[in-house]
Amino acid sequence: MKRIAVTGAGGQIAYSLIFQIAAGELLGPNQPIALQLLDVPQVVDSLKGLVMELEDCAFPLLKEIRFGSNPQEAFAGADYVFLVGAKPRGPGMERKDLLADNGKIFVEQGKALNEAASKGVQVLVVGNPCNTNCLIAIHHAPNIPAKQFHAMTRLDQNRAQFQLAHKANVRVEEVSCVTIWGNHSSTQVADFVHAKIKGKPAIDVIRDRNWLEKEFFPGIQKRGSVVIAARGKSSAASAAHAALGAMRSLIVPTPAGEWFSSGEYTQGNPYGIASDLVFSFPCHPEIVSGLKWDDFLQEKIAITQKELIEERDCVALLLRG
C-alpha cells in the first residue's frame, strides 16, 4: 500500500486532485492506496463530506482514508505528499504577498514531515509562493534529502506548451522540452529557446521572435493573475492536473531527450544559480545540464534569481526556525 498525504484537503485544488489520485491516476491501476488528508481544525468537520463522496465513488484502489488537523498524523508513513494547504492570492496581489501568512505553515509541516514521513517520501509544494515555501520546508526537514522536495512549476510548463502548440497550429503533444526557469511568479522564465515543436527548435517553427518575447513570454508570467481576474478565484482544476503530472514525472520515466520543469533545491546545480534557493530547472528527474542561455534568457533568469534571493531574505527568521 502507498500512503499519499494531501494538505489543504478542504480547498478547491484538493477537491479535484484527491479524486484523481483515488482513481489511480497517480500510481496506476494496480497500486492500492491510503489517503491521509489534512486541513485546519475549522475545516476538518467538512472533510467528513469529502470522505463520504470518496466512499460513494467506490474506488477499487482506495483502501484507507484518514483525515484530521494534526500534520504528524497526516504525514505518518507517507510516500507522496502534496503540500497544497495555504492561502491563495486575490486580484491585484503578487504570490510573494502571501509569504507572511503562508510561510509559517511550512515550518510546522517541514518539521512534521521530518518526524513522520517515510524516508523516501517525495514532497510537492503547491501552496504559494511555492518555491520559497518549499525552501522553508527543506530547512525544517534535515533528515529528508532536499532533492525529495519539489516546488510546482508544472502548471506554467503546461500553459507554455499549450500556447506554443496553439501558435504553431500543432497538437500539444508535439511540443516538448518546455522549461520554466526560476520562480513560480511573474518573473518566471518560460524558455522558448530550448522548447521543441515536432522535434525541431520552436524558434525555427515559430519564426516570430517578437511574438515569443513580447506576447508569449509575458503571457505565461501573467497567466495566473489573468485566470484570477476572469474566475474571481485562483486556478484550481488546472493546478490539480499539474500537481498530478508533476508528481507522476518523479515516478514514471520521461522519454530520453525530453524533460519537465520543477522547482529544485539549488545546492550543486549545474547552472551557477545561487545556493540555498528553490529554483525551477529542466529535470529528468535530475536537473538536466548543458542548456546554453542566450542574452534574453540570461537577463531574465538573473531577474527571477534576484527575486528568489529577496524572498529568502524576507523569510530569514522562518528558515532558522
Ligand code: NAD
Ligand atoms: P483554497 O483556499 O481553496 O484551499 C486552501 C485550503 O488550505 C483551505 O481548505 C485551508 O483551510 C487549507 N489550509 C490553510 N492552512 C492550512 C494548514 N496549515 N494546514 C493544512 N491546510 C491548510 O486554496 P486553493 O485554491 O486550493 O489553493 C491552495 C494554494 O495553492 C494557494 O496558496 C494557491 O495560491 C496555490 N496554487 C499554486 C499553484 C502553483 O502552480 N504552484 C497553482 C494554483 C494554486
Ligand code: LMR
Ligand atoms: C497560478 O499560477 O494560477 C497559481 O499560482 C495561482 C496564482 O496565484 O496565480
